[in-house]
Amino acid sequence: MKTLLPGRYRPVTALLFVAFSLTACGEQRVAASDAPSAPPTSKASPSPSSSGAPAYVEPGVVDGAPHNGDNNAYRRPGEMSPAGARDARREADRIEPVLKRLWNQKKWDPKTVRTALLKLGYEEERFGPKGERLGGTLTVTGMPSRYEADHYVHPEGARVGLRVHDDACVTAFLQKTNFQVSTNGPYMETGCFAPPSGH
Numbered sequence: 711m712k713t714l715l716p717g718r719y720r721p722v723t724a725l726l727f728v729a730f731s732l733t734a735c736g737e738q739r740v741a742a743s744d745a746p747s748a749p750p751t752s753k754a755s756p757s758p759s760s761s762g763a764p765a766y767v768e769p770g771v772v773d774g775a776p777h778n779g780d781n782n783a784y785r786r787p788g789e790m791s792p793a794g795a796r797d798a799r800r801e802a803d804r805i806e807p808v809l810k811r812l813w814n815q816k817k818w819d820p821k822t823v824r825t826a827l828l829k830l831g832y833e834e835e836r837f838g839p840k841g842e843r844l845g846g847t848l849t850v851t852g853m854p855s856r857y858e859a860d861h862y863v864h865p866e867g868a869r870v871g872l873r874v875h876d877d878a879c880v881t882a883f884l885q886k887t888n889f890q891v892s893t894n895g896p897y898m899e900t901g902c903f904a905p906p907s908g909h
Contacts (some may be wrong), residue, residue: 790895794878798893801872802880804830805893809870809884818884823868824850835873847873853885854906871902 716779783854790798804868808826810816832848853867867885882891897905 790878790893791875792895794875794895798874798878800881801874802882802891802893805870805872805880805882809889809891813884816886818867818889819885820850820852820868823870823884824848824903825873827870832872835871840855846858849902869903873902 713793736860741909752825805827808830809823812826817823826832827848827850833846835846835849836844839843849871850868853865855862855864857863865885867883868881870882870884872880873896877895879894879896880891881902881904883889894902899905
């Protein structure tokens, strides 16, 4: 049997192969000057990536999904200016007592909610055939459908979007179990309402 390397080079070659194997595929590499002084053991210690999480994890992401923030940018509201935030809060304070009264009366259908809010002086938001805004600031719709078990359900209730400024909205919902009024910047693709989640 013929060997390719003389006997004295085999241990060095094997050592280099093991060193390259241990530093591949996202593992942290340790320079020789940074290596720990303790002798190597036969048991490998668990590394941060041995938990099954991807090598890159965004801060604040619970499930460790890489690029979660980029993938969900469409679900983040825009920033409100201080003046926009102040004006949106003022309008939210006008809307909240109306919704509370309707909720106590057990009236949460979109038509009733729309009529009550139009009495505050708002005008319904209108759009052209290509989606361009034509005027108005108030949108009242039914609650969005949601998937439960094996079918979609259409909950009773209404949701409200009021465009206070180009950078400021009041959003609210009113349903059998509760109601809520909040302020936010508009969403990139859906205006005042938060877009539905993707996959």
